[in-house]
Amino acid sequence: MDVHVRIEGRGDRADRIYRQLRDAIRDGRLRRGERLPATRDLAAQLAVSRTTVTVAYERLTAEGYLAARVGAGTYVAASPAGPRRSEARDARTAARPAAVWRSIRDPLWTEPRPIAYDFSVGMPDPALFPIEQWRRLVAGELRGGILRSAHYADPSGLKRLREALARHLGVARSVDATADDILIASGAQQAFDLVGRVLIEPGDVVAVEDPGYPPVRQLFETLGARVVPVPVDEQGIRVDLLPRDARLVYVTPSHQFPTGAVLSLDRRTALLAWASANDAVILEDDYDSEYRFADRPLDPLQSLDREGRVVYVGTFSKTMLPALRLGFLVAPPSLMPALRSAKRLTDWHNDYLTQAAMARFVDSGGFARHVRQATKAYGARQRRIVEQVGALLGDRMHVVPSVAGLHVCVVPVEGSGAFDADRVVDDAAASGVAVQSLGLFTVARPAAEGLLLGFGSIAPDDVPDGLRLLARAIARSAHAQPG
Incomplete structure (x- = not known):
C-alpha cells in the first residue's frame, strides 16, 4: 500500500x-x-x-x-x-460548532446487537424484504441502464420513478400529483430538511405535534426556527392550540407518531382552514400508513388541499429498507423550483441505480404485491400484540386504538396504580426486552406516560414471552414506587 x-x-x-x-x-x-x-x-x-x-x-x-x-x-x-x-x-x-448544535444530543450510531425480544419502533422486518426480486432488478440495471447515467442527473429524481410514484400514489393513497410535482429524496428526513431550507427563515415559528418525532423538531431548530410543541389527543393535533404566527405545521395525520391516533376528518378540514387563514404551510408526513389493517383510510391532507398549502412526504424506509435511503415529497408547483435547487445544492441527486430499480419494481406491480404481503404479516403481529396485551397486561395497560403502521402505543389503565416508564424500560432491557417510553417523544412536562411496542423486528411467536417479561417489569416498577 x-x-x-x-x-x-x-x-x-x-x-x-x-x-x-x-x-x-x-x-x-x-x-x-x-x-x-x-x-x-x-x-x-x-x-x-x-x-x-x-x-x-x-x-x-x-x-x-x-x-x-x-x-x-x-x-x-x-x-x-x-x-x-x-x-x-x-x-x-x-x-467549535454553531451554538444551536451544542444543544442537539444524538447518541453515536453503534452496530445493532441481537435482542431476544425487540419491540423497537420504526424498523421493518428485513426478512420480508423481496431480496430475490430486488437482486434481479438491480442486476438488470447494471447490465445496461447504469451506462446511460454517467453524468449528473435531474435533482428532482429519475423521471421514470417519479412517473411510477405518481400513478401508485394516486391509486393507493388518493394523492393528486404528476411526475412534475414529485421530488426524490434520501429518505423522509432529507425531504423535511429541503422543505425547511426553502420555507424557514431564522426566527420563524414552526408547530410540531407533542408527543411527536424528535428528529424533525431538532432539524427545524438547527435551521433557526422557534419550534412550538402542540398537544395531540385521540383525534390528532389540537388545531385550536396552534400558534397564529406559525409559518409551518408538521403533522402525521394518518398514523400519529407516536400515539397512533388518526387525525379526524373534522380536524383535517379545520387544519386546512387554519392554514389558509394564517398563510401557513402544512408538512404532511405519511411515514408508514401503507400498512393498514382495518377501515378505509381517510384521504390525505394533500388530496383535500385546494390552495396548494400541503407538502406530502413519504418514504420507502418502512415498506422496503432504511438502508436504501429513498424517500420523496409531493409539493405545490410554487415550491418545486426552490426545492429542486435545494436538492441540487445539498447532494445534487440520489443514485441512479436504486431509483431505476425502484421504478421498475413499482411499475411492474411488484411493489404493490410486496406491500400487500407485508401488510398481511404485520397485521398478524399487531393482532397478536393487542391480544396478548389484553391477556397479560389488561389490568395495568391498554392499547391506544390504531389501524395502521408498525407499532402500537400502550398507556396505563386509569386507577391502576403507579407507573414509571423509564424504570420499566431499564428493567425490561435487563431481561432482554427492548421497548421505548412515550415520554422519550414528549416535550411538555410532565411527560405522557406509556410505552411503544413495535412489531417490525419481532416474530409473532415471540410476542407472548416478550410481553410476559414486560409485564413482570411493570409489576416490579409498581412495587418499587414509594407507598
Missing part, C-alpha cells in the same frame, strides 16, 4: 521515517497484516537512498512493529499501542 511520509527539514531522515511509520502503527492508521512498500519503492517515492529506508525498517522490525517475510515483503506486526489519532486530536481541536 502507499504510505505518506514527510521528510522535509533538517535532521536524520531515517529517524523521521521510523517515527512516522511507528506513529501510524500505534494509532491504527497502519493495521496488523498490512504490507508496506518495498524499501526500493519507498526510497524512490521519497527521493532518498535505499539504505535510509532500510535503517528505518530494521529499527521498526527490531522493536516488533514490523515483520519481514522472505520472498513476500514487510508487514505490520503490531496492534495499536496508543490512542487513535482522532482521539488524540480531540483534546487540541479549536473548531
Whole structure:
C-alpha cells in the first residue's frame, strides 16, 4: 500500500521515517497484516537512498512493529499501542460548532446487537424484504441502464420513478400529483430538511405535534426556527392550540407518531382552514400508513388541499429498507423550483441505480404485491400484540386504538396504580426486552406516560414471552414506587 511520509527539514531522515511509520502503527492508521512498500519503492517515492529506508525498517522490525517475510515483503506486526489519532486530536481541536448544535444530543450510531425480544419502533422486518426480486432488478440495471447515467442527473429524481410514484400514489393513497410535482429524496428526513431550507427563515415559528418525532423538531431548530410543541389527543393535533404566527405545521395525520391516533376528518378540514387563514404551510408526513389493517383510510391532507398549502412526504424506509435511503415529497408547483435547487445544492441527486430499480419494481406491480404481503404479516403481529396485551397486561395497560403502521402505543389503565416508564424500560432491557417510553417523544412536562411496542423486528411467536417479561417489569416498577 502507499504510505505518506514527510521528510522535509533538517535532521536524520531515517529517524523521521521510523517515527512516522511507528506513529501510524500505534494509532491504527497502519493495521496488523498490512504490507508496506518495498524499501526500493519507498526510497524512490521519497527521493532518498535505499539504505535510509532500510535503517528505518530494521529499527521498526527490531522493536516488533514490523515483520519481514522472505520472498513476500514487510508487514505490520503490531496492534495499536496508543490512542487513535482522532482521539488524540480531540483534546487540541479549536473548531467549535454553531451554538444551536451544542444543544442537539444524538447518541453515536453503534452496530445493532441481537435482542431476544425487540419491540423497537420504526424498523421493518428485513426478512420480508423481496431480496430475490430486488437482486434481479438491480442486476438488470447494471447490465445496461447504469451506462446511460454517467453524468449528473435531474435533482428532482429519475423521471421514470417519479412517473411510477405518481400513478401508485394516486391509486393507493388518493394523492393528486404528476411526475412534475414529485421530488426524490434520501429518505423522509432529507425531504423535511429541503422543505425547511426553502420555507424557514431564522426566527420563524414552526408547530410540531407533542408527543411527536424528535428528529424533525431538532432539524427545524438547527435551521433557526422557534419550534412550538402542540398537544395531540385521540383525534390528532389540537388545531385550536396552534400558534397564529406559525409559518409551518408538521403533522402525521394518518398514523400519529407516536400515539397512533388518526387525525379526524373534522380536524383535517379545520387544519386546512387554519392554514389558509394564517398563510401557513402544512408538512404532511405519511411515514408508514401503507400498512393498514382495518377501515378505509381517510384521504390525505394533500388530496383535500385546494390552495396548494400541503407538502406530502413519504418514504420507502418502512415498506422496503432504511438502508436504501429513498424517500420523496409531493409539493405545490410554487415550491418545486426552490426545492429542486435545494436538492441540487445539498447532494445534487440520489443514485441512479436504486431509483431505476425502484421504478421498475413499482411499475411492474411488484411493489404493490410486496406491500400487500407485508401488510398481511404485520397485521398478524399487531393482532397478536393487542391480544396478548389484553391477556397479560389488561389490568395495568391498554392499547391506544390504531389501524395502521408498525407499532402500537400502550398507556396505563386509569386507577391502576403507579407507573414509571423509564424504570420499566431499564428493567425490561435487563431481561432482554427492548421497548421505548412515550415520554422519550414528549416535550411538555410532565411527560405522557406509556410505552411503544413495535412489531417490525419481532416474530409473532415471540410476542407472548416478550410481553410476559414486560409485564413482570411493570409489576416490579409498581412495587418499587414509594407507598
